[in-house]
Amino acid sequence: MGRIVMKFGGTSVGCLDRIRHVSRLVESEVNSGNEVAVVVSAMSGETNKLISLVDELDSDEFKQGQITGGDINDEYDSIVATGEQVTSGLLAIALRRRGVNARSWLGWQVPFRTDKSHSKARISKIECSEVGISMKQGNVAVVAGFQGISDDRRISTLGRGGSDTSAVALAVALKADRCDIYTDVDGIYTTDPRIAKDARRLNYIAFEEMLELASLGAKVLQTRSVELAMNNNLPIRVLTSMVESGIPNPGTLVCNEDKNMEERVVSGVAYSRDEAQITLLNLADKPGMVAKVCSTMANANISVDMIVQGISRSDNAANLTFTIGKRDLNAALKALKSSKESIGFNDIKFDENVTKVSVVGIGMRSHTGVAQTMFEALAERGINIAVIATSEIKISVLIDAEYTELAVRALHSAFKLHEKRANPQT
Ligand code: ADP
Ligand code: ASP
Ligand code: MG
Numbered sequence: 001m002g003r004i005v006m007k008f009g010g011t012s013v014g015c016l017d018r019i020r021h022v023s024r025l026v027e028s029e030v031n032s033g034n035e036v037a038v039v040v041s042a043m044s045g046e047t048n049k050l051i052s053l054v055d056e057l058d059s060d061e062f063k064q065g066q067i068t069g070g071d072i073n074d075e076y077d078s079i080v081a082t083g084e085q086v087t088s089g090l091l092a093i094a095l096r097r098r099g100v101n102a103r104s105w106l107g108w109q110v111p112f113r114t115d116k117s118h119s120k121a122r123i124s125k126i127e128c129s130e131v132g133i134s135m136k137q138g139n140v141a142v143v144a145g146f147q148g149i150s151d152d153r154r155i156s157t158l159g160r161g162g163s164d165t166s167a168v169a170l171a172v173a174l175k176a177d178r179c180d181i182y183t184d185v186d187g188i189y190t191t192d193p194r195i196a197k198d199a200r201r202l203n204y205i206a207f208e209e210m211l212e213l214a215s216l217g218a219k220v221l222q223t224r225s226v227e228l229a230m231n232n233n234l235p236i237r238v239l240t241s242m243v244e245s246g247i248p249n250p251g252t253l254v255c256n257e258d259k260n261m262e263e264r265v266v267s268g269v270a271y272s273r274d275e276a277q278i279t280l281l282n283l284a285d286k287p288g289m290v291a292k293v294c295s296t297m298a299n300a301n302i303s304v305d306m307i308v309q310g311i312s313r314s315d316n317a318a319n320l321t322f323t324i325g326k327r328d329l330n331a332a333l334k335a336l337k338s339s340k341e342s343i344g345f346n347d348i349k350f351d352e353n354v355t356k357v358s359v360v361g362i363g364m365r366s367h368t369g370v371a372q373t374m375f376e377a378l379a380e381r382g383i384n385i386a387v388i389a390t391s392e393i394k395i396s397v398l399i400d401a402e403y404t405e406l407a408v409r410a411l412h413s414a415f416k417l418h419e420k421r422a423n424p425q426t
Contacts, residue, residue, distance in 0.1 A: 001032070001033035001034060002034055002035070002176075002177035002178065003034065003035040003036075003037075003135070003174060003175070003176045003177055004029060004034050004035070004036055004037075004176055004177060004178040004179070004180065005036075005037045005038075005039060005167050005168075005170050005171040005174065005176045005178070005179045005180070006025070006026060006029065006036060006037075006038050006039070006167075006180050006182060007038070007039040007040075007041075007145065007163060007164065007166075007167035007179070007180070007181045007182060008022050008038065008039070008040050008041065008091075008182045008241055009041045009044075009163065009164075009181075009182065009183045009184065009241075010041045010042060010043060010044030010045070010046070010047070011044045011183070011184040011241075012041075012182050012183065012184065012241035012242075013040050013041065013042075013043055013044075013087045013090075013091065014043050014044040014045075015043070016090070016094075018241075019087070019090050019091055019094050020094050021241070022038075022040075022091060022094070022182075022241060023091060023094035023095045023097075023098055023100070024098070024244075025182070025241065026038055026091075026095060026100065026140060027095070027098050027100050030100055030140060035135045035136065036135070036140045036141075037131065037135060037140070037141040037142075037143060037170055037171075037174060037176070038091065038140060038141070038142050038143065039143045039144075039145040039163055039166050039167040039170060040084060040087040040088050040091055040142065040143070040144065040145055040163070041083075041084060041087065041145050041146065041163040042082075042083025042084050042086065042087055042146070043083065043086070043087055046083035046086070047080055047083050047146075047160070050079050050080045050082065050083060051076075051080055053079065054072070054075075054076050054079055054080070058072065071118075073118035073119040074118045074150075074152075074154050076118065076119050076157075077118045077119060077121075077147075077154065077155050077156050077157045078154070078155045080146075080157055081107070081144070081146065081147040081155050081156075081157050083146075084106075084107075084144035084145050084146050084147055084163070085104075085106060085144055087144070088104035088105070088106070088142045088143065088144040089104045089142075091104070091142045092104040092140075092142045095140055095142070100140055101138050101139045101140065102139055102140040102141075102142055103134065103139055103140075103141065103142065104142045104143075104144065105131060105141055105142065105143045105144065106144050106147065107143075107144055107146075107147035107148040107149060107155070107156075107166075108147075108148070108149035108155065110126060110127070110128055110130075110131055110143060110170075111126075111127055111148065111149050112126050112147070112148035112149065112166065112169070112170075113125045113126070113127065113148060113149060113150075113151075114148035114149065114150050114151075114156040114158070115150065115151060115156075116150045116151050116152055116154075116156070117156075117301075118150065118154070118156055118157070119157060119159065120157075120158070120159040121148060121150060121156035121157060121158055121159075122158070122224070123148060123158070123165065123166075123169050124151075126169055126170060126173035128170065128173045128174055131143070131174070132174060135174075143166065143170060145162065145163025145164075145166035145167060146158055146162040146163045146166060147162075147166075158222075158224070159222065159224070160219075160222075161219055161221075161222035162222055162224075163222075164181060164221050164222040164224075164225035165222050165224045165225040165228060167179055167181060167225065168225040168226075168228045168229045168232075168234065168236060169225075169228055171234055172228060172232045172234055176234075178235075178237065179229070179234055179235075179236050179237070180236075180237045180239060180251075181221065181225075181236055181237065181238045181239070182239055182240065182241035183220060183238065183239075183240065183241065184240065184241070184242065185220065185238075185240060186201060186239060186240035186242075186249060186251060187201040187202065187203075187238050187239060187240075187250075187251040187252035188201070188202050188205050188210065188213075188218075188220060188221075188238055188252040188254065188268075189201050189202065189268075190202065190267065190268050190269065190412060190417035190418070191268055191269040191270070191408055191411075191412050191417065192218065192270075192271070192408070195271075195404075195405050195408045195409065196269075196408060196409050196412045196418075198412070198413075198418035199412065199417070199418070200417060200418055200419075200420065201252060202252050202267070202268075203250065203252060203253065204252065204253050204254075204255060204258065205252055205253075205254050205255075205267065205268075206254075206255070206256065206257040206258070206362055207226060207229065207230035207254060207255065207256060207257070208230070208257065208362060208393065209267050209268065209360055209361065209362055209393065210226045210254045211223065211226045211227060211230060212270075212358070212360040212391075212393055212394045213267075213268050213270045213360050214226050214270075216270040216271075216272060216356065216358040216360065216394065216396060217270045217271050217272025217273075217274070217356065217358070218268070218270040220238065221236070221238065221254070226254065229254065233256065235253055235254060235255040235256075236253075236254040236255075237251050237252070237253055237254075238251050238252045238254065239251025239252075257362060264361055264362070264363050265361050265363035265364060265367045265370060265415070266359045266360065266361035266363070266364070266370060266415040266417065267360060267361045267362070267363075267417075268359075268360050268361070268417070269357065269358070269359055269360075269408050269411045269412050269415075269417065270357075270358050270360060271355055271356065271357045271358070271404055271407070271408050272355065272356045273326075273355050273401060273404065274325055274326045274327070275305070275323050275324075275325070275326060275354050275355065275356050275398065276323065276324055276325070276326045276328070276329040276332075276350060276351070276352045276354065277321060277322070277323050277350065277351045277352075277354045277386065277387070277398060278321070278322055278323075278324065278329075278332060278333070278336070278348060278349070278350045279319055279320065279321045279348070279349045279350070280293065280319065280320045280321075280336070280343070280345040280347075280348055281319050281345060281346050281347040281348070281349065282317045282318075282319070282345055282346035282347065283317065283318045283319070283320055283343070283344060283345045284316070284317065284318075284344050285311050285316045285317060285318040289318070289320070289343070289344070290307070290309065290320065292339070292342065292343045293320060293322070293336075293343055296335050296336060296339045296343065297324065297332060297335065299335070300328075300331050300332065300334075300335040302324050302325070302328040302331060302332050302335070303324065303325070304322050304323070304324055305322070305323045305324065305325075305356075305389070306322060306323045306356070306387045306388075306389040306396065306398060307320070307321070307322040307323075307387075308320075308321050308322075308387045308388070309321075320345075321386070321387060323354070323356065323387065323398060326352055329350065329352060333348065333350065336348055353400060353401040353402070354386065354398050354399065354400065354401055355398070355399055355400075355401045355403075355404040355407075356396050356397070356398050357396070357397055357399060357404065357407045357408060357411065358394050358395065358396040358397075359374055359394065359395055359411055359415065360393060360394045361393060361394075362393050364392065364393050364394070364395075365392055365393060370395060371390070371395055373414050373415065374395055374397070374411060374414070376414075377410045377411055377413075377414035378397065378399070378407060378410065378411075380410070381403070381406055381407070381410050383399050383400075383403045383406065383407050383410075384399065384400065385397045385398070385399060386398045386399065386400075
């Protein structure tokens with residue numbers, strides 16, 4: 001008997017039959033004597049539909065040259081948060097019809113307090129005492145994920161995939177014994193199983209590795225959710241909702257590093273297609289130039305990821321290439337063009353058809369040769385590398401998007417990730 005948080009993603013609540021199925025999984029936890037809070041995403045595809053309504057309206061206005069009135073992210077949040085309102089209500093009904101006491105909670109009702117960075121808000125505090133009392137009285141709390149209430153008392157959302165973060169944050173706030181993230185795959189794999197058919201499910205993965213994989217594009221968990229779990233030392237179990245209740249399903253435990261895990265040099269391959277590459281041509285090669293570019297981006301609230309500089313000694317000029325999120329490309333180009341004089345460059349080039357592919361592993365700290373294996377595997381397939389970035393436990397390369405699948409599979413097999421190790425932890 002304990003207190004648990006169960007989170008169900010978009011596919012798991014994608015239609016009424018799936019919602020009925022989820023209600024059975026929740027009921028079986030209630031029948032085992034647990035107090036249960038459930039965090040739900042919108043039905044799969046719903047958030048995309050809502051976002052495309054916003055984008056279509058906005059681009060029509062843009063084409064007609066009527067762009068006035070500034071930022072729209074507060075209204076974007078009011079719109080995209082509605083998907084989770086529907087599923088929380090539907091699951092509460094499905095539970096009641098099974099005889100399980102349940103009520104839905106929207107983000108502002110809990111409340112999940114967030115900052116004002118609409119569309120990518122961060123949770124500042126969860127005041128969940130009322131939810132806790134309701135759970136103690138025997139009600140399942142069905143909480144709409146992804147949403148909160150901002151400092152300015154508007155609906156806010158936590159960025160794509162944000163229900164994972166809602167679930168982990170709620171589990172921490174409720175002092176839950178477990179946080180189970182149910183999805184459409186049965187755990188964390190060595191790479192996206194949709195791309196490499198021989199990807200292998202891991203029994204365990206260290207917080208740090210999962211954090212890198214998530215931030216480098218493995219959408220199975222939102223980065224912020226892993227960060228929160230790591231900071232609060234709350235293990236997360238990732239498992240599939242596509243099983244009948246009562247059938248044991250170990251999934252993957254995301255937890256603190258274990259000494260056995262160090263035996264893996266590379267644990268996984270991740271990719272992100274959400275990248276755009278910008279090159280500034282003919283910058284003056286003098287101190288402070290990169291700082292100016294970065295501050296222009298920071299003032300536009302855009303994070304710069306990979307950076308590479310090429311200098312021609314003969315004419316004292318440099319080219320600077322960097323990557324940003326694809327969604328920020330228009331805003332970045334606008335900001336750079338208006339700072340052209342003060343930064344001092346001749347021309348801008350950009351490319352949206354790029355993918356970042358990365359290998360991750362805590363074993364890289366103590367093993368050499370990973371870069372060599374990675375670059376050779378890509379070279380053998382004729383894949384050109386545009387930008388490289390490394391950290392203690394990852395190497396990332398930017399490549400032409402056309403080669404994404406080929407590169408992921410090549411790296412997965414170069415590091416023999418499909419092979420089961422003798423070590424039971426792997
Ligand atoms: P949910 O709707 O349940 O939140 P997501 O679509 O956000 O589910 O995340 C699950 C998907 O993440 C899987 O279907 C899989 O294609 C993808 N994925 C990417 N990398 C990995 C990985 N290393 N292990 C497992 N799944 C991964
Ligand atoms: N529905 C939101 C999204 O699609 C949040 C989530 O699924 O976690 O991004
Ligand atoms: Mg998700």
